[in-house]
Every structure is written in C-alpha cells, then in structure tokens.
Amino acid sequence: MTTIRASCPSCGDVDLTVGDVSVRVCANDRSGSYNFRCPECEMAVAKHADPNVVELLVSSGVKMAVWQLPAELWEPHAGPAISHDDLLDFHDLLTDERWFDRLSALVDTEQA
Numbered sequence: 001m002t003t004i005r006a007s008c009p010s011c012g013d014v015d016l017t018v019g020d021v022s023v024r025v026c027a028n029d030r031s032g033s034y035n036f037r038c039p040e041c042e043m044a045v046a047k048h049a050d051p052n053v054v055e056l057l058v059s060s061g062v063k064m065a066v067w068q069l070p071a072e073l074w075e076p077h078a079g080p081a082i083s084h085d086d087l088l089d090f091h092d093l094l095t096d097e098r099w100f101d102r103l104s105a106l107v108d109t110e111q112a
Contacts, residue, residue: 001017001018002017002018002060002061003015003016003017004016004017004018004020004021004057004060004062006021006034006036006045006047007047008038008040008041008043008045009043009045010038010040010041010043011038011040011041014038014039014040015039016036016039018060018061018062020036020037020039021034021035021036021057021062022034022035022036022062022063022064022065023049023054023057023058023062023063023064023065024064024065024066024067025054025064025065025066025067026066026067026068026069027066027067027068028068028069029069030051031048032048032049032050032051032053032054033046033047033048033049034046034047034049034053034054034057034062035047
C-alpha cells in the first residue's frame, strides 16, 4: 500500500493512504491542490500542488477531480462597484415589509 507523507499545520508530518487524499485541478488555469483530513487532529487541510506534485499523486492512485471557474467571472460588468453605502441602503430597504415591491420599482425605473 502506498504511503503519502503530508504536512498538517497543527501536527506536522503525517502519513496518509491514497484514499485519504484527493487532488483538484482547475480546467481554466491548470492550477492544482490536494486536500486531506489529518488523521491525528482531524483538521481539514488543503494545499497548493504544482503540476509535478499532481502527477505524482495521481500516478500513485489518488483520485483527481477537475473543476471550472464560475461562468460569472467571464460576464461583462458595467457600472460602479457596490459601496458600503449601497449595502447599508439595501439593508435598510429589507427592513420594510414591502421591500420587494420597492426594489422592483427601483429596477423598473433604472431599466426604462
């Protein structure tokens, strides 16, 4: 059985099995990471993994999952960023029982 040595921030070096570790690779930028739960303190640990580390772990039998960045990142964004004042105004809007009607009226006015 393959033993993988990794480092827990609390416990230091720990020995893991192939089933204890998982690898994730982003399809968009090919960045990788591996994660595991420390067998001593049970803390969830995630660490960056260079391509050679990903290849070594996967060739040892660790399962790899490929994921993608959310599509919203590629959408065009127009207008100014939300400010603290905007957030406070929205919070104030939500205190009114008719908040949804008021919000709908604001959106309808802006789209016209």
